[in-house]
Amino acid sequence: MYSVESNFLRLRLMLGKDYLGAMPSWSPGKEQVQVTSYNLIMDVDFQQLKFTGTVSIRLQSEQDAVLNSAGLEIQSILLNDRPIHFRQNGEELIVQTGPFEGLLEVKYAGIIPDSLAGIYRAPYDHTQIVTTHFEAAQARRMLPCIDHPDAKAEFKIAVKIDRELTAISNMPIESVIPDGEKKLVTFRKTPRMSTYLLYLGIGMFQEQIEKLEKTDVIVATTPGKVKLGTFSQDEAKKAITFFESYYAIPYELPKIHLIAVPEFAMGAMENWGAITFRESALLIDANSTTKTRKRVAEIVDHELAHQWFGNLVTMKWWDDIWLNESFATFMAFKVLNSLHKDWRIWEDFVRNETAGALGRDCLKKTHPIQVSVKSPDEIEQIFDEISYGKGASILRMIEAYVGEDAFQTGVREFLSNHTYSNATGNEFWNSLENCSHKAVKKIMSTWVQQPGYPMLTVKVDDGKLVLHQERFLTSGATEKGVWPIPLVLEINGHPRNVLMETSEQTLETDLINSLKVNVDRTGFYLTQYVGCEDVLWNSSLSALDKWGIVYDAFAFLLSGKMSFPDYMKLLKRFTTEVEYLPIHEISDHLSLLYTIARPRISEFSAAFHRSQLGILRGKSDENGMVLREAVASRLALVDDQYSRELGSKFGEYSQVTPEMKQAVALAYARSTENYDNLLAAYRKSNSDEDRIRLLTAMTSFTNPSLVNRTLDFTLTKEVKRQDTRIILATAAGNPDARDITWKWLQQNIGKLQALYKGTGILSGTFLSTIPLLGIGKVEETRAFFKQHEIHDSEVGISAGLEKLFVYDRLAKTLS
Numbered sequence: 129m130y131s132v133e134s135n136f137l138r139l140r141l142m143l144g145k146d147y148l149g150a151m152p153s154w155s156p157g158k159e160q161v162q163v164t165s166y167n168l169i170m171d172v173d174f175q176q177l178k179f180t181g182t183v184s185i186r187l188q189s190e191q192d193a194v195l196n197s198a199g200l201e202i203q204s205i206l207l208n209d210r211p212i213h214f215r216q217n218g219e220e221l222i223v224q225t226g227p228f229e230g231l232l233e234v235k236y237a238g239i240i241p242d243s244l245a246g247i248y249r250a251p252y253d254h255t256q257i258v259t260t261h262f263e264a265a266q267a268r269r270m271l272p273c274i275d276h277p278d279a280k281a282e283f284k285i286a287v288k289i290d291r292e293l294t295a296i297s298n299m300p301i302e303s304v305i306p307d308g309e310k311k312l313v314t315f316r317k318t319p320r321m322s323t324y325l326l327y328l329g330i331g332m333f334q335e336q337i338e339k340l341e342k343t344d345v346i347v348a349t350t351p352g353k354v355k356l357g358t359f360s361q362d363e364a365k366k367a368i369t370f371f372e373s374y375y376a377i378p379y380e381l382p383k384i385h386l387i388a389v390p391e392f393a394m395g396a397m398e399n400w401g402a403i404t405f406r407e408s409a410l411l412i413d414a415n416s417t418t419k420t421r422k423r424v425a426e427i428v429d430h431e432l433a434h435q436w437f438g439n440l441v442t443m444k445w446w447d448d449i450w451l452n453e454s455f456a457t458f459m460a461f462k463v464l465n466s467l468h469k470d471w472r473i474w475e476d477f478v479r480n481e482t483a484g485a486l487g488r489d490c491l492k493k494t495h496p497i498q499v500s501v502k503s504p505d506e507i508e509q510i511f512d513e514i515s516y517g518k519g520a521s522i523l524r525m526i527e528a529y530v531g532e533d534a535f536q537t538g539v540r541e542f543l544s545n546h547t548y549s550n551a552t553g554n555e556f557w558n559s560l561e562n563c564s565h566k567a568v569k570k571i572m573s574t575w576v577q578q579p580g581y582p583m584l585t586v587k588v589d590d591g592k593l594v595l596h597q598e599r600f601l602t603s604g605a606t607e608k609g610v611w612p613i614p615l616v617l618e619i620n621g622h623p624r625n626v627l628m629e630t631s632e633q634t635l636e637t638d639l640i641n642s643l644k645v646n647v648d649r650t651g652f653y654l655t656q657y658v659g660c661e662d663v664l665w666n667s668s669l670s671a672l673d674k675w676g677i678v679y680d681a682f683a684f685l686l687s688g689k690m691s692f693p694d695y696m697k698l699l700k701r702f703t704t705e706v707e708y709l710p711i712h713e714i715s716d717h718l719s720l721l722y723t724i725a726r727p728r729i730s731e732f733s734a735a736f737h738r739s740q741l742g743i744l745r746g747k748s749d750e751n752g753m754v755l756r757e758a759v760a761s762r763l764a765l766v767d768d769q770y771s772r773e774l775g776s777k778f779g780e781y782s783q784v785t786p787e788m789k790q791a792v793a794l795a796y797a798r799s800t801e802n803y804d805n806l807l808a809a810y811r812k813s814n815s816d817e818d819r820i821r822l823l824t825a826m827t828s829f830t831n832p833s834l835v836n837r838t839l840d841f842t843l844t845k846e847v848k849r850q851d852t853r854i855i856l857a858t859a860a861g862n863p864d865a866r867d868i869t870w871k872w873l874q875q876n877i878g879k880l881q882a883l884y885k886g887t888g889i890l891s892g893t894f895l896s897t898i899p900l901l902g903i904g905k906v907e908e909t910r911a912f913f914k915q916h917e918i919h920d921s922e923v924g925i926s927a928g929l930e931k932l933f934v935y936d937r938l939a940k941t942l943s
C-alpha cells in the first residue's frame with residue numbers, strides 16, 4: 129500500500145475492539161484452522177448498492193471454526209451440506225463445527241456503502257464504480273473469511289452483474305455467461321494468497337491493454353480517461369522487466385491491472401494482479417508536473433515491487449508489515465534510479481523517506497519498526513513513516529554495509545524459499561546474513577526492535593577520533609541508547625568502514641584534516657561535530673552530504689541543541705549553493721519556520737528564495753523546475769511585490785507552464801484574496817492534480833474567513849472525500865488562518881471521523897496538523913483531545929501533541 133502521507137502530503141511542515149486478540153487461537157503461526165480454498169459467487173445490485181453471496185470454504189479445523197465477518201447479514205451456514213449452528217461475536221463468526229474437515233457454505237447479504245474501506249461505492253459524474261480496499265482487515269466486509277495474512281488460500285470468484293457493466297478481479301476472466309437481465313462473470317482461480325490482497329471492481333471501465341511477453345499490462349479507468357494512464361503503463365512494463373530480473377522470479381499472474389479509482393483513501397494498493405490507485409496517483413495529463421510524474425512512477429513501482437515482496441511472499445502477521453512496506457519503498461527507488469537517471473532519485477529518497485522517518489522517530493511517542501499489533505485499529509495506524517521510511521532507510525543502510533550484490537542474492541534466496549507462503553523479518557535477515565557473511569542479524573534485530581535512533585557526537589583529538597552515541601529526542605531530553613551502527617566514514621579523503629557497537633568508541637587515525645561521518649547519508653542517525661566543524665567543511669561534500677548537514681542542523685535547532693543565530697549562520701553558507709537537494713531542504717525548513725515564527729524569518733526567507741530563484745531561472749532540467757516551483761511558492765509568501773507580479777499571471781492560468789501553476793495560483797490567492805475566481809477555476813478544472821493545486825491556493829488567503837469557506841467547501845460533494853484531509857493539512861500551514869482552522873477542526877471532527885472510518889488515515893492528519901494548529905495554545909489543544917478520544921487516531925494525536933510542545937517552544941524562543 130502507498131499511504132498518501134509518505135510522500136504527497138509530506139508538506140515537510142514536518143508535518144476498541146480487540147477482535148483478533150479476543151481468541152488466543154488467532155495468534156499468528158498457531159493455526160487451528162487450515163483453509164485451502166474459497167469459492168465465491170456474488171449477485172451485485174449496482175443500482176440499489178447491495179449484494180448477496182454464497183461462499184464455499186474448504187477447511188480443516190481442530191475445533192469450532194472461527195471466521196471473520198463485518199457488516200454482513202449471515203443467512204445460513206451448511207457444513208458438508210448440513211445446516212449448522214453459528215453465532216456472531218463482534219466481527220467473529222463462530223461456527224459450531226467441532227473438529228472437522230470439508231466444506232463450509234455460507235449464504236449472506238451485504239450493502240455497498242459510501243465509505244472508503246471494505247467494498248464501497250466510489251462516485252464520479254453522477255454515477256459510480258463499486259470497488260474494494262481490504263488492507264488490513266476489511267475483506268470480511270465482502271465475504272466471511274479467515275481475514276488473516278497467514279491464512280492463504282486459492283480464490284475462485286464469480287459475480288452476477290448488469291450486462292453493460294465490466295468486472296475486474298485479481299485474475300483474468302474465464303467466462304461470461306448471460307443470465308436473464310444480467311451476466312455471470314467468472315474469474316480464473318487465483319494462486320494461494322492472503323485475503324487482504326483480493327480485489328473486485330464493477331463499473332463502466334475503459335481499458336487499454338499492452339502486452340509484455342507473458343503478461344497483459346492493463347490500465348482501467350472510468351470512461352474518457354484511459355489514455356492518461358499511458359505513462360504509468362509504460363513505467364509498469366519497464367518495472368516488471370526490472371523486477372523479474374532483480375528477483376529472478378517471473379511475474380506470476382497472466383495480467384496486471386492498474387485501476388484508477390475515483391474515490392480512494394490511500395495513494396494506491398497492491399492487490400495481486402489488480403492494483404488500485406487514486407486517480408492523481410496514476411493518471412498523467414499535459415498539465416502534470418515533473419513532481420507528479422516522479423510521484424506516479426514511484427507509486428507504480430512501489431506497488432509492482434509488492435507483487436513479489438508482499439504478495440508472493442507475505443509477512444506472517446501484521447507486526448512485520450514494515451517488511452512489506454519498507455522493502456517496496458526501497459525497491460521503488462532502485463527501479464526509479466535505473467529507469468530515470470536524470471531524476472537523481474536517491475536525493476528524493478533522503479528528502480522524503482529518510483527525513484520523514486527521522487522527523488517522526490525523534491518523538492518519545494514513536495514505535496519500533498517491528499511492533500506488536502492486535503486490533504484492526506492498531507494495525508491501520510502503523511502504516512506510517514516508521515514502517516515505510518525508517519524501514520526503507522535501514523534497508524539502504526544495510527545494503528551499503530553488505531554491498532549491492534550480496535543484498536540482491538539475499539533477497540532472491542528469501543523469496544525463492546518462501547514462495548506462495550509467509551515469512552518473518554528474521555528469515556529475511558538470515559538470508560542476507562547467509563549471502564553476505566556479515567553480521568546482519570545482530571544489526572537488524574536492534575534497529576527493528578529498538579525505537580528511535582542515535583545522535584553521534586564527533587570530536588577530533590590529535591590522531592584520534594572520538595565518537596559517542598545516545599538517543600536523539602526532539603524534545604532535547606537525553607536518553608542513553610546504543611545501536612550497532614555500520615559507520616561509513618571518509619578521513620582525509622579515504623573511506624573507512626567501522627561497526628560501532630558501544631556508546632563510545634575511539635579510532636586511531638593520522639592527523640585529521642578532513643572528515644565526513646555518514647558519507648552520502650546512508651546511515652540512519654544524526655551527526656554533531658563538536659569543536660571540529662572545520663574538518664567537515666574541508667572535505668569534498670556531495671549533495672547528499674550537504675543535505676545531511678542542513679537536515680541535522682534543523683533537527684538540532686528544534687531540539688535546542690543549536691542556537692538560532694548559529695543555525696542562521698549555517699544557512700548563510702548556502703545562499704548561493706547550486707546543488708538542488710540542500711536548497712530544497714532549506715526551503716522546506718524556512719517554510720516551516722514561516723509557520724512557527726514568521727516575523728523572525730520573513731526577511732531571510734525572502735532574500736534566500738530570491739537569490740535561489742535567480743540561480744534557477746536559467747535551469748530547464750526537470751529537477752530544477754521542481755525546485756523552482758517550491759522556491760517561487762515560498763517567495764510569494766514573504767515578498768508581496770513578487771506575489772503580485774506572479775499572481776497577475778493567473779488571468780492566463782491555462783497558459784501557465786504546469787511547473788509554475790501551483791505558485792501562480794497561490795500568489796494570486798495571497799495578493800488578490802479573490803475566492804470566487806479560484807473557485808470558478810476549480811469548477812472548470814478536470815484533473816485531480818489541478819484541483820488540489822487550486823484548493824491548496826484557496827487555503828493560502830491572508831483573510832482567515834476565506835480559508836474557512838474553503839474548508840467548508842471541502843465537505844461538499846464538489847470535493848472528493850479522499851482530499852478533505854489533505855486540504856485541512858495545507859490550511860494548517862497558513863499562520864494567518866491558524867485560529868480559524870483550529871476552530872473548524874474542532875467543529876467538524878465528527879464529520880471527519882465518519883468520512884475516514886475504517887481507514888486509520890486520520891491518525892496521520894492529526895500528526896501533521898496538531899503541531900501547527902496548537903502553537904500558542906498547547907493546553908487548550910491537549911484538553912480538547914482529552915475530551916475527544918478518537919480510537920483509530922490515538923497514535924497520531926499523542927505524537928502530534930508531543931511535536932506541538934517542540935514547535936510551541938521554538939515559537940516562544942523566537943517571539
Ligand SMILES: [Zn+2]
Nearest residue numbers: 129130453456
Ligand atoms: Zn506498499
